[in-house]
Amino acid sequence: xxxxxxxxxxxxxxxxxxxxIPILLxxxxxxxxxxxxxEEGPKSHMVKSGTPTMGGIVFGFVTLVxxxxxxxxxxxxxxxxxxxxWLMLFLSLLGFTVIGFVDDYLIKVKKINDGLSPKSKxxxxxxxxxxxxxxxxxxxxxxxxxxxxxFSIQLxxxxxxxxxxMLVGSSNAVNxxxxxxxxxxxxxxxxxxxxxxxxxxxxxxxxxxxxxALIGSILxxxxxxxxxxxxxxxxxxxxxxxxxxxxxxxxxxxxxxLILVGGVFxxxxxxxxxxxxxxKLTKKFSKERQGKRIFKMTPIHxxxxxxxxxxxxVVLLFWSMGFxxxxxxxxxxxxxxx
Numbered sequence: 331x332x333x334x335x336x337x338x339x340x341x342x343x344x345x346x347x348x349x350x351i352p353i354l355l356x357x358x359x360x361x362x363x364x365x366x367x368x369e370e371g372p373k374s375h376m377v378k379s380g381t382p383t384m385g386g387i388v389f390g391f392v393t394l395v396x397x398x399x400x401x402x403x404x405x406x407x408x409x410x411x412x413x414x415x416w417l418m419l420f421l422s423l424l425g426f427t428v429i430g431f432v433d434d435y436l437i438k439v440k441k442i443n444d445g446l447s448p449k450s451k452x453x454x455x456x457x458x459x460x461x462x463x464x465x466x467x468x469x470x471x472x473x474x475x476x477x478x479x480x481f482s483i484q485l486x487x488x489x490x491x492x493x494x495x496m497l498v499g500s501s502n503a504v505n506x507x508x509x510x511x512x513x514x515x516x517x518x519x520x521x522x523x524x525x526x527x528x529x530x531x532x533x534x535x536x537x538x539x540x541x542x543a544l545i546g547s548i549l550x551x552x553x554x555x556x557x558x559x560x561x562x563x564x565x566x567x568x569x570x571x572x573x574x575x576x577x578x579x580x581x582x583x584x585x586x587x588l589i590l591v592g593g594v595f596x597x598x599x600x601x602x603x604x605x606x607x608x609x610k611l612t613k614k615f616s617k618e619r620q621g622k623r624i625f626k627m628t629p630i631h632x633x634x635x636x637x638x639x640x641x642x643x644v645v646l647l648f649w650s651m652g653f654x655x656x657x658x659x660x661x662x663x664x665x666x667x668x
Contacts (some may be wrong), residue, residue: 332530332538338404339542340549343396349551350388355561358382363438365562366470368388372635381559384434385551386567389574390427392547394420397466397539400503409535414469418462419540419577425458426501426573430565440668445565452498458573459494466493476583496580500588501570501572505596506602506629508568511557513645517652518571519548524591524656525578528663537581544574557642584663596647601630 359365364380402410433445446454448617466489467473476482485492506616508514526541542543554560563571579588589596605628613621626636634644 332408332533334404335409335535335539336526336530336542338400339396339539340546342399343392343534343546344550346392346395346544347388347547347555350392351385351551351561352355352553354385354596355386357384358384358561359404359438359632363434363564365564366437369543372641378559378631381562383438383562383564384431384566385555385561386563386565387542387571388551389547389563389570390420390424391422391565392550393540393543394647395548396543400539400543406595408656409539412414412536414465415536415581417541418465418469418581419537421462421465421575422497422573422577423544423570425454426497427566427570429454429458430505430567430569433569434564434566443561448650455498455501456494459497460498461632462489462577463490463493471581472583475585477586485570491583493580495572496576496585496588497573499599500576500579500592500595501569503592503599504575505565507595507598507631510631510635510641510645511559512552512570513648514571514648515548515552515555515563516645517592518575519545519592520547520551520649520652520656521575521595522571522578524659525575525582525584527660528582528584528587531663531667532582535576540574541578549668557645587659587662590655590662592618594652600633601625605652647663649653 351368363382363384365378365383397416400409405411429446429520430450433451436442437445453547473485473487474482475485475489475492504514504518505516520543526538526545527539529535529537551567553559553565555562574594576588579585579591603626605623608624609621616622625633627633631644631648634643634647657661
């Protein structure tokens with residue numbers, strides 16, 4: 331039963347994504363939704379300037395269509411239509427899609443360099459997290475943080491803050507990682523695939539269908555996003571994928587496992603934080619009053635490029651790391667559930 335859900339979700343979304351993106355590409359080009367390239371980055375990236383971005387809008391659209399098709403055509407009672415759960419899943423995916431879309435639109439079209447202000451982003455993210463928490467409580471999910479299989483901490487209302495931290499942290503981490511052709515989309519496939527597998531083991535078939543449909547949409551996008559990329563997901567896609575990933579970790583009850591499953595995303599984020607902190611401290615306290623850097627450039631994938639690795643080599647390296655993290659996480663869960 332569960333395998334049919336997975337097969338349909340991945341296959342239907344993959345086909346829809348592959349068919350949708352060629353239609354989307356000329357629209358993005360017409361409205362000048364093109365990628366801008368950082369001048370201090372690798373020179374090989376300059377050829378990407380103007381490549382259509384905001385392609386991540388397909389993730390939410392395709393996933394919603396695929397899930398709807400399953401309920402209309404194939405559901406035989408194997409997937410419950412629990413409104414609260416589906417609202418949580420799509421609230422995070424579509425809500426963060428909207429935040430990313432507005433941010434991309436302000437940058438690409440309105441030429442507002444910083445896009446949405448950090449304050450505005452945070453307000454919208456808090457609103458989404460608050461609605462998510464209310465639905466979470468309504469559904470009767472436990473407000474506990476599982477540390478091990480035998481030890482957990484009761485958080486009560488503090489669990490709402492955990493939800494906010496997970497949605498914001500995960501979405502921003504994926505956003506930082508989205509800097510090379512196929513990098514974030516490939517890693518998201520591994521990470522979301524891991525939590526889809528966990529949901530399958532827990533017989534949470536609504537989460538399984540959502541995860542499978544989202545994976546299919548990403549794989550279809552990856553056909554056009556792999557090097558040399560014809561389209562980028564933009565903040566529209568990266569924020570959405572990160573929020574969806576955080577949501578699946580919450581609903582499966584494996585919140586802390588997200589740190590391992592998204593290990594590459596964590597690595598990218600931590601190195602950015604280290605770089606920024608070190609730069610500010612050295613600028614403030616050094617005699618020259620000039621900031622210094624630990625890495626040649628962050629996010630860290632650019633550091634490896636500037637060290638001489640080709641873009642495709644960096645992507646393969648990080649994909650391999652992400653795959654290993656996912657396998658380790660799956661082994662941990664299987665051991666716990668056995």
